[in-house]
Amino acid sequence: MIEVRGLTKVYPPNTVALRDVSLKIPDGQFATIIGPSGAGKSSLLRCLNGLVAPTAGEILIDGESLTAARGEARRRLVARIGFVFQQFNLIKRLSVLDNVLVGRLSHVPELRSLVGSFPRRDRVLADAVLARVGLAELAHRRADTLSGGQQQRVAIARALVQEPRTILADEPMASLDPALSRTIMDLLRRINEEDGITVITTLHVMDLALEYGQRVIGLRNGRVVYDGGAAGVTDEIVDAIFGGGAG
């Protein structure tokens, strides 16, 4: 379970991205965070795995404080969470397989990994996960020769080989062709259903959030304005999240 307590994020000098956000996300849930751009969606997601340090508040991962953790303990917590970026963030000139193996770095001996060698077990796992996302035959291609949709699937494979409890996806289809959004969202849903991995994804379009999210968290100006099931999202709520007027 991921628990957020009184999370506030201020970017200097005085841009407030998150204001006193508190949430509990139980294991196995598929949650979508929705809101207009600048609402604080990315900041919230990035706080959840420590990419962004909160100004105030606390993040608990399975009861352990990420905010207070340092060094080795912190890396262990971070490794339990896979992160899928809007821009994929693959290492362009490495092969697809090497990119996926990056997800194993927290599991393998450090010194050995530094010379680029991975235990057989890890390579087998990487191959299997690549096959699962449908890219087995592209394992030895350079990452930057793949299409956007393929690159995002490599990024999801990289997150999966971490053997994470949770996958965070930051607008995973925003840089892709609209037709590909469904492929990526379907893949995330399958991971959620088949592996029981918690999926939290930010989205900026309501229809996808309603279609895929068991739970919808609406953000506006850094505050949670809706938190509940997809069925409970009325026109008034959509208006409260996206509508005009002062927020």
Next chain:
Amino acid sequence: MRTARRWTGVAVGLALFLWSAWETELSLFRMVEGLPYMADFLRRMFPPDFSVLGSAGRGALQTLQIAVVGTAVAAVAALPLGFVAARNVAPAWLFYGVRSLLNALRAIDTLVYALFFVAAVGLGPFPGVLAVVAYTTMILAKLYSEAIEAIDPGPVEAVSAAGATRLQVLRFGVVPQLLPLFISFTLYRFETNIRAAAILGFVGAGGIGFYIQTYLRMLNYPAASTVLLVLIALVMAVDFTSSRIRQRLV
């Protein structure tokens, strides 16, 4: 307004050229007058005297060695300098200090460094190596630092988000982005350093330049032309090989 500025620019450029041409005694007449002598010079260089091929080869080899050692040492020496000269790595005071120093020292060319090092450590290839190191370090540090500043933070963030250690982040997020560029810059400087090292012999700093200068001074033009042919072969061979490797890196 814009056309007025353009014409002012043209006028200033033309004035600068005419003034410089006058001061440097640019003269078509004198060039035409010199043509028979140039022809005579070329005629006397032919046929080349291949009996000096041995010493020309030894000189060329030493030039190659000066460039290899000088470039290799500079490639390593420039690494720490490149990082402290990068805006996104070093604190502002250090960055500005190192950048200014690099820019100032880069104004001095390899041959000028060679004059200085010959005076300091004596004649031979060693002051040549030092001269190549001095100039190449400055220029590679500048190129490295620009590559470091242009690094894509996305992959670095992704590796770190997978729970990697600092060394793993460096190895998988940073090095793959920088290494091919660093090698490419170094090879390119190696190509340039062959040319630079070829004239180091003029000031007593070793290499093929010594033979070029000696034979020209002795008016032994057939020997000089052999040495020049060897130099051309060396430069072409290095350029070809090095640019082939660089193409495959990008």
